[in-house]
Amino acid sequence: MNQRDFSELNFNRPRRSISGRWVWMAGLLVGFGLAWSLIPSSPLFWLLLALITGLGWAASFGWRRAAQILSTWLNRIQKL
Helix, strand or coil: CCCCCCCCCCCCCCCCCCCHHHHHHHHHHHHHHHHHHHCCHHHHHHHHHHHHHHHHHHHHHCHHHHHHHHHHHHHHHHHC
C-alpha cells in the first residue's frame, strides 16, 4: 500500500473574527438609535432625507465615479 505523510496538514478551523462590514452596520444602528432618541423627529427626517438622496445619487453614478465627482467639487470649493 502507498503510505502518505499527512502530518503537515492543518485541519483546525480558522479563528473567526468579526468583519469590518458588521462593525460598521452595528455602529450605524447604534448611531441611528441614539439620533432617534436625541434629535426631534422632524429635523432627523430632513437629515436622513438628505443622506438617502446623497447615497442614491452616488449609487446612480457608481461609487468610484461619485467619489471622484465629490472630490473634484470639494477641491473647487477649497480654491474659492
